[in-house]
Amino acid sequence: MAIFNQIRVINPTMFVETTWLDDIVTARVPLLVLRNFLSSETRQQVVDDLHACRERIRVSHYPNGALTTLGPYLARHTATPENYFTELRDIQPALPSSLDALKQDVYAWVKRSLKLEQLETAVEPGLGEYAGSIVRFHADGVANPLHNDHIVRDAAESGLVVTQIHHQLSCVVCLQECSEGGALRIYKKRWEPEDERFKTPGELGYQDAVVEDCEICEFRPRSGDIYIFNPAWYHEIDRVAGQTRITMGFFFGLTDRKMKQAMAWS
DSSP: OOSSSSOEEEOTTSOOTTTTTHHHHHHHSSSEEEOOOOOOHHHHHHHHHTTTTGGGGGEEEEETTEEEEOOOOOGGGGOOOOHHHHHHHHHGSSSOOOOOOOHHHHHHHHHHTTTTTTTEEOTTTTTEESSSOOEEEEEETOOOEEEEEEEEHHHTTTTGGGGGGGGGEEEEEEEEOOOOOOOEEEEEEEGGGGGGGGOOSSSSSBGGGGGGTTOEEEOOOOOEEEEEEEETTEEEOOOEEESOOEEEEEEEEEEEEOHHHHHHHO
């Protein structure tokens, strides 16, 4: 099956192109990757600190998989958003300072690289600040089923500020690569309402038939990489083998039509 377009791999010294943001929003470029964003020392410090939070890691089980995370994710709480903010308040004191420092560094890079005027963690009136990032663990044998992320759809009836965005993007930092597998696959197909017939109630994601014959972009992140893509396009993570795949990530939404203002959440 063909690969649609090409991954854009950049380095910190490259000149910032004005088209990068529009290329990612439209998926003309399915993936923007910065190699070696983290030094091995900084990365290892964050990973070591995360092990100290092991008792706060949460596993959510589904018939066709599981999600292992540190920190809340909004998609789980769209029906009862107050539970998301309660979970965040409960876990926040246990999160290592190195994780927050990493988040701030990533925000700064995203803002600079995509020529944004503002990128800050979203704030919900009356409920407080959102989680600015989430850590995900994919252990040996774990895969992430085919899915898409679209908060405007998923939280449409909630009235949350994050549903007022024009475009949603995903940013991920690879803290620890796995031994084998673990590739991110992005399909050349954006979610459409009629695709809901391919969704199995109670399970994660969609049936493979929804992306039948679609072109694929495949990327296996290395430790220290940071990458950005549009999660409205169907994507999945291949089954992991060996060492646990650990990432820190967040969504960010563009709040104005000129695509200069953005807010982040997880």
